[in-house]
Amino acid sequence: MWFLKKKNPYTSLPSQPVESKQKDVLKTSLQQNIQTLKDTLGKSSDIIIREIRIGKEGTIKAGIIYTDGLTDTPSLQNFILETLMLDIKEIDLQKKISPEQNLISVLKDVALTVGEIKEVSTFDVILTSLLSGDTIILIDGYAQGLIISNRQWAERGVTEPTAQTVVRGPREGFTENLRVNTALIRRKLKDPNLWIESKIIGTRTKTNVAIVYINDIANDKIVKEVILRLDKINIDGILESGNIEELIQDSTYTPFSTIYNTERPDVVAAALLEGRIAILVDGTPFVLLVPALFVQFFQSPEDYYERTIVGSLIRILRFIAFSISLLAPALFIAITTFHQSMLPPALLISLAAQREGVPFPAFVEALIMEVTFEILREAGIRMPRSIGTAISIVGAFVIGTAAVEAGLISAMIVIIVSITAITSFVSPSYEMAIAVRVLRFVFMALAASFGLFGIMVGIIALVLHLCSLRSFGIPYMSPIAPFNISDQKDTFIVLPIRKMLTRPHFFNHKNATRQQDSTVKNKKGS
Amino acid sequence: MKKCMFAILILSLFLTGCWDRRELNQLAITLAMGIEKIEDNYQVSAQVVVPSEMSMKGSTGSAKVTLYTARGDTVYEAVRKMTMDSPRKIYPGHLQMLVISEDLAKEGIGESLDLLSRDWELRPDFYVVVTKNTSPAEILNVSTNLESIPANKMFNSLNMSEVAWAGAKSITLDELIADLISDGKEAVITGVQLIGDPKIGSSKNNVEKISPAASIQYDNLAVFKGDKMVGWLTKDETIGYSYVTNSVKTTVRPISCPKDGKVSIEVFKSNSVIKGFINKGNPEVNININLEGNVGSVECHINLSELGTISELEKIYEKELKENINNTIVTLQEQYKSDVFGFGEAIHRSNPKEWNKIKDNWDEEFSKLKFNVKVDLKIVRTGTKNNSFLEKIED
Numbered sequence: 001m002w003f004l005k006k007k008n009p010y011t012s013l014p015s016q017p018v019e020s021k022q023k024d025v026l027k028t029s030l031q032q033n034i035q036t037l038k039d040t041l042g043k044s045s046d047i048i049i050r051e052i053r054i055g056k057e058g059t060i061k062a063g064i065i066y067t068d069g070l071t072d073t074p075s076l077q078n079f080i081l082e083t084l085m086l087d088i089k090e091i092d093l094q095k096k097i098s099p100e101q102n103l104i105s106v107l108k109d110v111a112l113t114v115g116e117i118k119e120v121s122t123f124d125v126i127l128t129s130l131l132s133g134d135t136i137i138l139i140d141g142y143a144q145g146l147i148i149s150n151r152q153w154a155e156r157g158v159t160e161p162t163a164q165t166v167v168r169g170p171r172e173g174f175t176e177n178l179r180v181n182t183a184l185i186r187r188k189l190k191d192p193n194l195w196i197e198s199k200i201i202g203t204r205t206k207t208n209v210a211i212v213y214i215n216d217i218a219n220d221k222i223v224k225e226v227i228l229r230l231d232k233i234n235i236d237g238i239l240e241s242g243n244i245e246e247l248i249q250d251s252t253y254t255p256f257s258t259i260y261n262t263e264r265p266d267v268v269a270a271a272l273l274e275g276r277i278a279i280l281v282d283g284t285p286f287v288l289l290v291p292a293l294f295v296q297f298f299q300s301p302e303d304y305y306e307r308t309i310v311g312s313l314i315r316i317l318r319f320i321a322f323s324i325s326l327l328a329p330a331l332f333i334a335i336t337t338f339h340q341s342m343l344p345p346a347l348l349i350s351l352a353a354q355r356e357g358v359p360f361p362a363f364v365e366a367l368i369m370e371v372t373f374e375i376l377r378e379a380g381i382r383m384p385r386s387i388g389t390a391i392s393i394v395g396a397f398v399i400g401t402a403a404v405e406a407g408l409i410s411a412m413i414v415i416i417v418s419i420t421a422i423t424s425f426v427s428p429s430y431e432m433a434i435a436v437r438v439l440r441f442v443f444m445a446l447a448a449s450f451g452l453f454g455i456m457v458g459i460i461a462l463v464l465h466l467c468s469l470r471s472f473g474i475p476y477m478s479p480i481a482p483f484n485i486s487d488q489k490d491t492f493i494v495l496p497i498r499k500m501l502t503r504p505h506f507f508n509h510k511n512a513t514r515q516q517d518s519t520v521k522n523k524k525g526s
Numbered sequence: 527m528k529k530c531m532f533a534i535l536i537l538s539l540f541l542t543g544c545w546d547r548r549e550l551n552q553l554a555i556t557l558a559m560g561i562e563k564i565e566d567n568y569q570v571s572a573q574v575v576v577p578s579e580m581s582m583k584g585s586t587g588s589a590k591v592t593l594y595t596a597r598g599d600t601v602y603e604a605v606r607k608m609t610m611d612s613p614r615k616i617y618p619g620h621l622q623m624l625v626i627s628e629d630l631a632k633e634g635i636g637e638s639l640d641l642l643s644r645d646w647e648l649r650p651d652f653y654v655v656v657t658k659n660t661s662p663a664e665i666l667n668v669s670t671n672l673e674s675i676p677a678n679k680m681f682n683s684l685n686m687s688e689v690a691w692a693g694a695k696s697i698t699l700d701e702l703i704a705d706l707i708s709d710g711k712e713a714v715i716t717g718v719q720l721i722g723d724p725k726i727g728s729s730k731n732n733v734e735k736i737s738p739a740a741s742i743q744y745d746n747l748a749v750f751k752g753d754k755m756v757g758w759l760t761k762d763e764t765i766g767y768s769y770v771t772n773s774v775k776t777t778v779r780p781i782s783c784p785k786d787g788k789v790s791i792e793v794f795k796s797n798s799v800i801k802g803f804i805n806k807g808n809p810e811v812n813i814n815i816n817l818e819g820n821v822g823s824v825e826c827h828i829n830l831s832e833l834g835t836i837s838e839l840e841k842i843y844e845k846e847l848k849e850n851i852n853n854t855i856v857t858l859q860e861q862y863k864s865d866v867f868g869f870g871e872a873i874h875r876s877n878p879k880e881w882n883k884i885k886d887n888w889d890e891e892f893s894k895l896k897f898n899v900k901v902d903l904k905i906v907r908t909g910t911k912n913n914s915f916l917e918k919i920e921d
Contacts, residue, residue, distance in 0.1 A: 336550050337548060340548070340619055341619035345555075345557065345678075349575050349577060351550055354581060356578040357578070362549060362550070448547075
């Protein structure tokens with residue numbers, strides 16, 4: 001199949017059945033069950049086991065087990081403990097029990113005033129739910145229990161995303177809570193065809209992963225492929241969507257990301273409408289979008305919210321900035337050390353004047369400055385915010401002034417490195433900026449050894465590599481290669497929304513039309 | 527193992543790469559070069575920029591350029607010999623001016639130009655000039671003001687005088703070589719001379735004064751026959767040459783008034799068409815020159831608001847220019863027998879068969895060539911005034 005030509009080495013591992021020690025089913029004795037739980041959970045202090053007596057005379061023994069900190073205590077007290085210990089004392093529970101019903105289902109159907117409630121009979125499920133924050137009710141004499149979902153823990157609210165900021169556009173960003181995140185998407189797409197499939201990945205972390213797609217738009221083959229690759233994951237822990245990304249991506253040894261990630265619900269909604277598939281991972285605000293294409297990393301949500309001319313110009317600007325960021329130091333090295341005749345005489349003399357007395361070759365000079373800059377940038381990100389500014393001041397001062405004054409570095413290199421640095425921040429996607437950072441050094445080495453010839457060879461190799469990449473079977477460079485004229489509406493320029501009549505063609509064949517051509521209609525009407 | 531070999535092969539590529547790498551501070555950037563002949567040897571002078579003097583902060587105030595000279599049997603040998611003196615290798619990629627001595631030009635410039643057209647580092651778009659009454663080394667030794675690099679001064683002033691006055695003609699190496707090898711056209715090269723005292727000229731004091739003791743000036747055109755120089759055109763003849771060869775961009779030309787005094791006409795559009803043909807077995811050329819101009823200044827008593835005055839001025843201009851051009855052509859026909867206008871090429875274009883018959887004897891044919899000059903000037907504007915205020919002073 002065309003999907004499976006390239007496989008991630010990790011996902012192709014044979015998936016082993018999840019080994020579990022708690023395969024056992026519940027016993028009828030409450031005491032035994034509680035003992036088993038205690039044995040399994042060790043001395044964990046956050047597990048609360050409360051033994052109570054319920055029923056008219058308090059004859060029935062019951063156990064309530066929950067994880068402190070993950071469970072909503074007020075609702076536990078108001079709707080579970082109060083119901084069990086006070087309210088149902090009035091009712092003769094034994095009478096209510098018809099032959100086909102037992103106490104458990106009576107409690108579930110009649111008594112407990114909570115939303116999500118499930119019957120359970122294995123320790124396996126009980127442990128997972130308990131550790132996810134659910135409350136477990138066990139009753140003596142029954143080999144079943146109840147799981148009540150009243151999870152509640154401290155978490156960050158919906159705040160503005162920090163990674164992809166916009167001037168115009170929604171300010172909300174995903175949170176660490178999977179449910180909140182699906183809700184944020186659901187609020188934007190009130191479409192019954194928006195399907196959210198869940199999975200639990202990670203033998204120890206048991207991380208909730210949701211696959212979100214619009215059923216009548218998304219390509220079935222890609223959906224199947226996503227599910228297949230997720231199913232193949234067999235790992236003990238998933239801590240961030242980055243782990244999932246690594247495990248399901250098409251090729252590992254490339255600086256380019258073949259899976260897009262975003263913190264913004266509007267970006268996810270737009271991608272879903274184009275036929276992409278979102279993968280949400282509990283515990284991280286970063287949502288994965290597949291398939292990801294090269295041009296996608298140059299698209300900012302703002303392009304579509306701003307006026308189309310402005311959006312197009314800024315899109316073009318990003319591609320220019322990308323090229324500058326990738327090639328500026330390399331071109332400088334190549335031209336000043338191999339192809340001086342390309343410079344106008346006045347510029348040549350000015351550059352030569354700056355280089356007088358500089359002890360390093362241009363390549364070493366550029367390398368020193370680029371590495372220094374990378375170090376400063378890394379330091380600026382990792383440092384506490386308040387020190388970060390100090391770092392940037394020291395960095396700018398040391399690099400910009402002192403090095404030039406001391407005659408170690410020529411002023412032009414400082415300009416080149418600064419331009420490179422600034423242009424690398426233009427990219428709306430951090431992934432692309434990092435890829436460029438890596439490749440810039442490769443191009444610098446090529447330029448230092450072979451001049452412009454080396455740069456050209458490098459560009460050819462880069463283009464070949466980009467064209468060989470696939471994201472879930474979709475060529476990474478589409479719609480540039482393979483070329484599709486209709487999809488150019490949102491590649492280098494952004495056409496007015498009025499003109500975007502169809503969804504991208506490269507991965508969507510189910511339902512291509514986004515809107516009817518309103519201009520044609522109007523003409524007919526008038 | 528295979529992977530390891532592959533990696534080594536790739537890495538070894540990088541090791542061999544930088545053999546022709548040169549840092550900017552290893553270059554002796556040469557902007558002007560002079561060639562002259564002294565006792566069978568070529569003497570080459572190279573005007574090299576001193577980059578540290580060109581920088582904003584590192585400048586110590588000494589000369590911005592330095593001159594290296596070396597002698598050799600060939601030009602190439604001399605250029606390489608300069609490293610005996612110069613700490614850096616001469617880098618002629620940005621050469622702007624080539625100065626050839628008058629003596630060498632009279633002997634023939636062909637041999638000395640070969641290196642310059644052959645070397646891959648050189649771009650053949652630099653200007654070539656011939657010294658008049660001085661040597662290239664002396665010309666390249668003069669410090670200049672306004673443009674601190676003398677080569678730039680020479681380059682720019684040649685450009686400007688061609689564009690604004692038509693009194694000089696910029697000729698690049700590739701144009702020169704094309705003219706040298708053409709059957710129906712001979713080469714011309716602008717002359718350059720040194721005005722003032724060359725001894726003071728070479729020192730920095732020269733530019734510390736308001737009017738420098740020595741300066742470089744363009745003057746006249748050197749006429750070539752083959753690759754040998756045969757003589758100089760005068761200033762008027764140079765201008766006539768410019769009109770005929772369509773190299774006038776803008777210029778100013780004073781003409782005499784109907785009564786006493788002068789009127790200057792500013793020409794801003796000039797188009798000259800040379801048509802050659804064979805008339806009854808004899809070659810003949812028509813030269814049509816269409817000009818547009820303004821009245822630039824009036825230094826006599828005329829009434830510009832009268833319609834007739836403008837056409838009268840046009841006629842005077844046409845007559846005077848025609849005379850000038852006639853004189854120029856006659857001088858070249860009789861004195862030098864050198865077809866610098868490309869009349870031969872014009873005939874070649876119109877009648878290749880006849881041209882093949884006469885081309886071997888073209889010099890003789892040229893000196894007998896019949897030519898018809900037609901000048902047509904249109905005066906378009908008279909500036910911001912109609913009549914000169916001179917009229918009112920007299921009242």
